[in-house]
Amino acid sequence: MLRGIGISARMTAFLGVMMLIVPYIIVVVTSFDAGSSAAFPPAKLSLRWYLNAFDRPAFREGFVLSLTFAVASASAAVTIGTAAAFALTRVRFPGRDAANTLLAAPLMIPQIVTGLGFLILVTRFKLPNHAGIIVAHTILAVPFVVRIVSARLLATSVSLEEAAMTLGATRLQTLRRITLPIIAESMVAAGIFAFAISFDNFYISVFLAQTRGTLPVEIYAYARTEGDPTIAAISAMLILFSAVALGSVSRLFDLETLARVTR
């Protein structure tokens, strides 16, 4: 059996781990820096950049916008994606593979292209920009919801549902009493994932947001002009949210399966 890996491979892997973890540690430490140049390590500690982050209307309003878009698009994506997952796993039909591929299309296009496309579409048909953002975020999240809920449905035997119907339950009763409870946890996990996708989104929002951008757009605008650690303070708070989200998902859904379906 293979035990461990060679030294150069191990160092390369270690480098990768450092790339994923060190920036977050630095940003949390920097967020408490009392100085205004965001240098590491900080000479003196303070909470002033947290106060500055809360003080600025751009960040407060951006956060509310992001939250609204994320809740709306995650709800829509979970509804649409779960229904699709149900059809894709429980009904066998010609063109099922094609449908699966088609649904994953948004993941294969760089988001800058998608964002520009939506800007042009929304402008041409004079649609409200915010509705455009929610629709676009939903479209980006649906493939992930389909994959997460499908994985759960595929891991569950259909015999439970068949047994219920043999015993006289109607389709609707079976759905409500058997299928939905089985996939409920994966739906919540998919919802958190969809929320994160929308909240993180920059490229759609930057094209469609108007005077006030979403939180990532406002962070971008601030980071381009200011060098102080305010962004570090916001980042530290967002990292905490992300950790809570991941913690919840890891309780609801198997991580290895998640790794397989979200790539």
Added chain:
Amino acid sequence: MTDMAAAAPRGRLVPLLPALICTAVFIAALSSLLVDSLVSGGTWSLQHYRRFVSDPVYFAYLLRSIRVGVFTTIGAIVVGYAMAYWMAHGSALVRRTLLLLTIFQFFTVTITKVYAILLVLGNNGLINRALIALGLRDTPLPLVNNELGVVIGLIAASLPFAVLPIFSTMMGMRMSLIEAAATLGANRMIVFRRIILPLSMPGVVAGAVLVFLYSLGGLITPALIGGGFVDLIASFSYEQALLLSNPGFAAAGAVVTLSAAFLMVLGLELVHRRLRREP
């Protein structure tokens, strides 16, 4: 399953409809981008494309994007492969920790990650402070405002896209194959070269495609870490569409880049298939 499937009337596919409508809207957005790129001055024309290809200033965006994309992909695949290998063959604790760390990246906000990487690479950042404190350098190593910094930033940001597909194919490998080879006297290097590497190639190709497409669409990393000196095609589209109100030209640039990207992806697939047929 067969019973339910046999009785699949059209009505049972209704739940699929909303998702397909989403895809249709997505395709509509891409189509309007394509149409806009082909319209200039109110009529159909290739003017935007001609302008993009003939002006070296604009064409440079494409070349730079592909160059940065290729370097990023190579870096992310090398580092990601080592990580995936460690995850797949390490202890249960290592696997779970690395898996959590990798998936964590999908839950974080990208712009905060890029900002954090800037704090590591910058002139006042962790690496340069350490190098100067240790007396290894007198002046900061230039890791920002150049292509090297952008590539490092993009590697760090896109690493999960490389790790997860490779990890998946490694987990899908039958351990018995590896054990059999080891029992028959193959050393670790031979097992790796003859079994693990060829069998994990589908994951490598999938990861390379994802990382390459991700890096082409990068706008935040070039802006924050590249300081505006290493603008890629995304920055071009952004500026033309939003700052210069010229969405048609922006769209043409995006279409050219996307076509180039798909040609490269196609080439990678073909090479991969050829390699698989002649092991």
